[in-house]
Amino acid sequence: MAPPKTLFVLLIFLILLVSATAFSFLFHGFNESNITLEGKAKIDNQGILQLTGRKNNIVGHAFYNKSIIILDKTNASVLQPKVFSFSTCFVFSIVSPSSGPGGFGLAFTIAPSTQFPDAEGGHLLGLFNSSNDMSSSNHILVVEFDTVNGYKDSADTVGNHVGVNKNGMSSNISEPAAYFEEGRKEEFNMEKADAVCAWIEYDGETEILNVTIAPYLEPKPSKPLISEAIDIKSVMEESMFFGFSASTGSRKASSHYILGWSFALNGVSPPLNASLLPKPPPKEKDSYYFPLVKVVIGILSALTFTLLCLLFCVTFYKRYMIFETLEDWERGCPHRLKYRDLHLATKGFVESQLIGVGGFGSVYKGVLPSTGTEVAVKRIMTSPARGMREFAAEIESLGRLRHKNLVNLQGWCKHKNDLLLIYDYIPNGSLDSLLFNKNFALDWDQRFKILKGVAEGLLYLHEEWEQVVIHRDVKSSNILIDGDFNARLGDFGLARLYSHDQVSHTTSVAGTIGYIAPELTRTGKASTSSDVYAFGVLLLETVSGTRPVGSSGKFFLVDWVLENCLLDQILEVVDPKLDSVYDEEEVELVLKLGLLCSQYKADYRPSIKQVTRYLNIDDPLPDISDWRHYDSQSTTTSLSFLEAMPTSKTSSSYSLPTRSTMSIETGRS
Numbered sequence: 118m119a120p121p122k123t124l125f126v127l128l129i130f131l132i133l134l135v136s137a138t139a140f141s142f143l144f145h146g147f148n149e150s151n152i153t154l155e156g157k158a159k160i161d162n163q164g165i166l167q168l169t170g171r172k173n174n175i176v177g178h179a180f181y182n183k184s185i186i187i188l189d190k191t192n193a194s195v196l197q198p199k200v201f202s203f204s205t206c207f208v209f210s211i212v213s214p215s216s217g218p219g220g221f222g223l224a225f226t227i228a229p230s231t232q233f234p235d236a237e238g239g240h241l242l243g244l245f246n247s248s249n250d251m252s253s254s255n256h257i258l259v260v261e262f263d264t265v266n267g268y269k270d271s272a273d274t275v276g277n278h279v280g281v282n283k284n285g286m287s288s289n290i291s292e293p294a295a296y297f298e299e300g301r302k303e304e305f306n307m308e309k310a311d312a313v314c315a316w317i318e319y320d321g322e323t324e325i326l327n328v329t330i331a332p333y334l335e336p337k338p339s340k341p342l343i344s345e346a347i348d349i350k351s352v353m354e355e356s357m358f359f360g361f362s363a364s365t366g367s368r369k370a371s372s373h374y375i376l377g378w379s380f381a382l383n384g385v386s387p388p389l390n391a392s393l394l395p396k397p398p399p400k401e402k403d404s405y406y407f408p409l410v411k412v413v414i415g416i417l418s419a420l421t422f423t424l425l426c427l428l429f430c431v432t433f434y435k436r437y438m439i440f441e442t443l444e445d446w447e448r449g450c451p452h453r454l455k456y457r458d459l460h461l462a463t464k465g466f467v468e469s470q471l472i473g474v475g476g477f478g479s480v481y482k483g484v485l486p487s488t489g490t491e492v493a494v495k496r497i498m499t500s501p502a503r504g505m506r507e508f509a510a511e512i513e514s515l516g517r518l519r520h521k522n523l524v525n526l527q528g529w530c531k532h533k534n535d536l537l538l539i540y541d542y543i544p545n546g547s548l549d550s551l552l553f554n555k556n557f558a559l560d561w562d563q564r565f566k567i568l569k570g571v572a573e574g575l576l577y578l579h580e581e582w583e584q585v586v587i588h589r590d591v592k593s594s595n596i597l598i599d600g601d602f603n604a605r606l607g608d609f610g611l612a613r614l615y616s617h618d619q620v621s622h623t624t625s626v627a628g629t630i631g632y633i634a635p636e637l638t639r640t641g642k643a644s645t646s647s648d649v650y651a652f653g654v655l656l657l658e659t660v661s662g663t664r665p666v667g668s669s670g671k672f673f674l675v676d677w678v679l680e681n682c683l684l685d686q687i688l689e690v691v692d693p694k695l696d697s698v699y700d701e702e703e704v705e706l707v708l709k710l711g712l713l714c715s716q717y718k719a720d721y722r723p724s725i726k727q728v729t730r731y732l733n734i735d736d737p738l739p740d741i742s743d744w745r746h747y748d749s750q751s752t753t754t755s756l757s758f759l760e761a762m763p764t765s766k767t768s769s770s771y772s773l774p775t776r777s778t779m780s781i782e783t784g785r786s
């Protein structure tokens with residue numbers, strides 16, 4: 118009979134006791150809070166409680182600074198000691214490193230002390246060490262929010278999980294982080310979320326512990342994630358501290374923050390008001406929980422990098438190639454140059470840059486922008502009709518010729534119908550411009566040196582290079598004079614490129630009137646000896662200061678010199694501009710050599726090699742009386758070959774058009 122009555126009284130008493138011990142607190146931020154901080158925990162200037170920063174192997178604790186009586190022992194002798202109901206709610210935020218894993222987690226902790234001497238970080242969350250883990254003497258209840266899996270072989274095999282532990286890190290209850298929304302269980306990532314709201318409620322009567330989590334600003338889910346009966350009496354001491362612990366480990370370090378916290382003993386914790394809470398700390402971008410994003414970003418950046426590299430390489434390669442072309446001329450392999458550069462170099466081929474017209478086109482002076490080198494750019498308006506590839510090969514091959522007495526070809530460029538050839542720039546102009554300059558006289562030593570130089574250049578073309586190159590247009594206007602009065606033979610090989618343009622070889626004569634060997638008009642076939650013929654004429658021209666063909670058309674230099682030679686008065690032909698200052702032997706040698714070279718029959722002409730030996734007085738010149746072929750016919754032959762030349766083809770050089778016409782008239786008369 119008594120027991121129901123007794124029970125009723127007891128219940129009344131208990132309710133009174135409960136209300137008597139009711140207690141609560143609420144912190145929106147921790148600016149002015151009754152919190153004790155231990156370890157690396159601190160309150161930042163936003164009022165946010167930071168348990169750990171992003172440093173390896175650190176621990177932080179934060180506890181409400183007064184212990185709270187949780188165990189009802191008042192009637193322990195009659196009833197089993199009882200744990201008071203409590204309810205708490207807090208908002209936490211985990212900021213993981215942008216690359217690599219974060220860790221290890223934070224825990225709502227109920228402990229007999231705020232001090233945890235010898236406790237370890239990492240998986241042990243700054244609460245236990247390996248020797249006291251799971252020891253019943255700890256009296257610690259933990260609700261862990263762990264982000265690293267693999268602690269021993271316990272239930273918390275999922276990294277992102279919520280667990281309830283007694284006295285250690287082996288979870289009694291463990292659930293992957295999730296919340297219920299309209300009956301569906303939504304898993305979510307606690308590290309990824311801006312912040313997480315957590316509610317922990319314990320009913321002392323039913324001994325049921327509820328744990329609920331939800332992403333920040335979501336309403337509280339009606340169904341808890343964990344709702345299980347758990348006997349925590351054995352863990353509790355009469356008076357306990359409530360708070361938080363967090364830790365990082367080696368190579369796994371997240372920042373752990375608490376934004377706000379409310380607590381109530383024997384009652385419902387006051388709700389947190391989001392508008393009063395500090396803003397969650399910003400997340401580091403590119404979390405390691407996004408391996409796909411990371412991979413995609415990695416691939417993209419790798420691609421971008423590769424593309425940039427390629428672009429750089431191509432640009433560099435292009436630049437380098439041009440650079441090399443301009444710099445490395447010595448290597449003797451001219452390349453195609455950029456039209457843009459040549460256009461720039463010659464200031465757009467303006468009149469003021471024009472330094473000459475003749476021999477296939479106009480010549481412009483220019484300064485290559487990339488190297489600052491002076492060049493002569495020969496612009497030929499109509500490029501050869503032959504295949505570009507064949508043509509280029511030929512030019513490239515000519516470009517490999519390198520000799521001190523040649524105007525070296527540095528490069529070429531084809532632009533629309535224009536062919537551009539780039540040569541060394543030679544400052545003193547052509548030999549003929551010096552020979553026939555009224556205000557300037559070349560002295561004998563200069564002339565002799567020039568002629569020897571031309572002979573050296575021709576020798577290189579004819580015999581010393583890998584293949585025989587016939588110049589085809591040896592004449593005084595094709596010989597350029599450099600600063601030291603050395604001769605530089607220009608335009609070599611080009612005549613051939615053009616002669617191929619002509620329909621028939623027999624009617625084609627490449628060369629300039631007065632320098633064309635007689636046999637050329639018949640066969641049209643240039644040879645080394647036709648070059649020697651022209652060189653002979655050049656010798657006579659240079660000594661006499663007289664053009665090969667007179668403007669009257671009745672005068673022919675070769676004949677005139679020969680006549681004087683036969684009359685034994687050869688020195689009569691010497692240029693008056695020399696003012697009788699010259700070495701007679703040398704002059705006589707050069708004049709007679711000129712006659713020897715300009716003989717009518719090609720076979721009787723010496724080779725250029727022999728010519729250089731005569732010029733250097735290595736061999737004596739043969740006696741004039743031995744020249745059987747210099748008969749009376751020579752003069753008429755010279756005239757008849759001029760007569761035979763077709764009008765349209767006579768001048769392949771632009772420099773002497775009127776003269777050739779006149780010669781033809783002379784031939785008829």
Ligand SMILES: *[C@@H]1O[C@H](CO)[C@@H](O)[C@H](O)[C@H]1NC(C)=O
Nearest residue numbers: 141142143144149150151183
């Ligand atoms: C903090 O502690 C002081 C002194 O013990 C007390 O007056 C105050 O109410 C406490 N504040 C909170 C929010 O618990």
Ligand SMILES: *[C@@H]1O[C@H](CO)[C@@H](O)[C@H](O)[C@H]1NC(C)=O
Nearest residue numbers: 149150151152153182183184
């Ligand atoms: C708890 O903190 C409050 C506020 O800082 C302080 O006034 C109070 O004395 C502290 N109580 C204990 C027991 O340390």
Ligand SMILES: *[C@@H]1O[C@H](CO)[C@@H](O)[C@H](O)[C@H]1NC(C)=O
Nearest residue numbers: 145146148162163164394395
């Ligand atoms: C905490 O204090 C700082 C200044 O020290 C202030 O900027 C911040 O707003 C405060 N936070 C809260 C939640 O009161």
Ligand SMILES: *[C@@H]1O[C@H](CO)[C@@H](O)[C@H](O)[C@H]1NC(C)=O
Nearest residue numbers: 123127130191192193195196
């Ligand atoms: C313990 O319970 C008994 C009844 O079972 C009651 O009479 C007594 O007052 C209680 N003790 C305290 C300290 O309240």
Ligand SMILES: *[C@@H]1O[C@H](CO)[C@@H](O)[C@H](O)[C@H]1NC(C)=O
Nearest residue numbers: 233234235236246247248249
């Ligand atoms: C573990 O912690 C306990 C209690 O603080 C301490 O007595 C013990 O020496 C610690 N053990 C180790 C291995 O640090």
Ligand SMILES: *[C@@H]1O[C@H](CO)[C@@H](O)[C@H](O)[C@H]1NC(C)=O
Nearest residue numbers: 272287288289290346347348
């Ligand atoms: C969890 O707690 C219950 C009740 O105290 C106990 O029976 C069970 O063995 C515990 N489980 C683990 C994994 O500790």
Ligand SMILES: *[C@@H]1O[C@H](CO)[C@@H](O)[C@H](O)[C@H]1NC(C)=O
Nearest residue numbers: 318319320327339340341344
């Ligand atoms: C715990 O959750 C269960 C199931 O949702 C609920 O019935 C109970 O009232 C909850 N307990 C507390 C103390 O909120």
Ligand SMILES: *[C@@H]1O[C@H](CO)[C@@H](O)[C@H](O)[C@H]1NC(C)=O
Nearest residue numbers: 145388389390391392393394
């Ligand atoms: C939250 O705080 C703001 C600002 O103090 C207040 O206006 C609002 O009513 C509060 N909301 C609740 C639900 O208490």
